[in-house]
Amino acid sequence: MQILKYTEEHQIFRESVKRFVKNELSPHVDAWEKAGIVDRSFWRRLGDQGYLCMDVPEEYGGVGADFLYSVIVCEELVRGSAHGLMSPLHSDIVVPYITSFGSEELKHRYLPRCVSGEIITAIAMTEPNTGSDLAAIKTTAVADGDDVVINGAKTFISNGINCDLCIVAARDPEADNPHQALSLYVVEADTPGFERGQQIEKVGLHSQDTAELFFNDCRVPAGNILGSKGGGFLMLMEKLGQERLMVCIMAVASAEEMYRWTVEYCAERKAFGKPISKFQANQFTLVDLATEIRLGRTFVDKIVADHIEGENIVVDVSLAKYWTAEMAMRVADRCVQLHGGYGYCEEYPIARAWRDTRVLSIFAGTSEIMKVIAARFMGL
Numbered sequence: 605m606q607i608l609k610y611t612e613e614h615q616i617f618r619e620s621v622k623r624f625v626k627n628e629l630s631p632h633v634d635a636w637e638k639a640g641i642v643d644r645s646f647w648r649r650l651g652d653q654g655y656l657c658m659d660v661p662e663e664y665g666g667v668g669a670d671f672l673y674s675v676i677v678c679e680e681l682v683r684g685s686a687h688g689l690m691s692p693l694h695s696d697i698v699v700p701y702i703t704s705f706g707s708e709e710l711k712h713r714y715l716p717r718c719v720s721g722e723i724i725t726a727i728a729m730t731e732p733n734t735g736s737d738l739a740a741i742k743t744t745a746v747a748d749g750d751d752v753v754i755n756g757a758k759t760f761i762s763n764g765i766n767c768d769l770c771i772v773a774a775r776d777p778e779a780d781n782p783h784q785a786l787s788l789y790v791v792e793a794d795t796p797g798f799e800r801g802q803q804i805e806k807v808g809l810h811s812q813d814t815a816e817l818f819f820n821d822c823r824v825p826a827g828n829i830l831g832s833k834g835g836g837f838l839m840l841m842e843k844l845g846q847e848r849l850m851v852c853i854m855a856v857a858s859a860e861e862m863y864r865w866t867v868e869y870c871a872e873r874k875a876f877g878k879p880i881s882k883f884q885a886n887q888f889t890l891v892d893l894a895t896e897i898r899l900g901r902t903f904v905d906k907i908v909a910d911h912i913e914g915e916n917i918v919v920d921v922s923l924a925k926y927w928t929a930e931m932a933m934r935v936a937d938r939c940v941q942l943h944g945g946y947g948y949c950e951e952y953p954i955a956r957a958w959r960d961t962r963v964l965s966i967f968a969g970t971s972e973i974m975k976v977i978a979a980r981f982m983g984l
Contacts, residue, residue, distance in 0.1 A: 607906055614676065642689045647694075659671065660703055664712065666719050683860075726762060728773065742756055745789060751824060764813055765803050769793065771790055787831075796822070804816065849908065852921065853904060855900070855929050856904050856928055869946075918977065930971060
């Protein structure tokens, strides 16, 4: 019995996304990897197809679709090796802050263009000396008349080069309680004082534009705040669960795809007169991997179902995020080994997947931080 109840409409949608990824996106992945960035025009193509921000209500230009549609898009992008096109970050991590906490003015101003792909978004939390400790953020936001002046630096910002709109976490330097000092502000990329650093060269995800962002007396309207002043920490805590769930979905889908490639390779590759899949040692390895992947799939599907029902997923998603990320890394490493020397060659997709998978245990909260969060909520 399937845990997630996909309807016929969901299945039709999946086939549509699968065809689009195969015909429109995957042929360009190699070029994006070499260029170090995804062509902006493909964001508009995603928007034209209705594959962006599908949960946005109709009154703001969306279709108000359920979360399973987001799951489908995320999975099919991963299976098409289009990891660098970080539309799930835009659709299911950043834009929901505006949908949930933005004023009506902000929603009407930005959401329709987020849905169409005209606007690409990013979220700026991490700083050069501040990773998972959000209470230690140094970027400041100081009220000045009808504006707020932001000063500080952010790093490892996904979509940092392409973004048109950035949600920035900044603190009131006068606030005593660090957990009540943070606020979230919507900053347009052409705002004076908003500057992009050089794109960061990474081990993997070469086509994903990751950058440093700088704010030097960056003046934004006070009305560009999300929610209430000082409510940033609670808003981040509320939304980080879905962010981490998206990483879990990526991890499991990636593991499944790497496994599929490897089974096919092992059936075709021969050594000592027979396919290498016929060697018992390799069979045991493949069975071990299949077991881990199925465990991950079952766990993540259950959390997706709970999330849709509105249940608290903090503990489970923390456990799943660290475990599925590290599971995907194990799968990647062992699949490369089964490919032998070819697994280390760029012509085989497993090589790129091996590089790209490594970051899953780092971004959206490291494995260690996930364990800290789980332990805290478990009363340990």
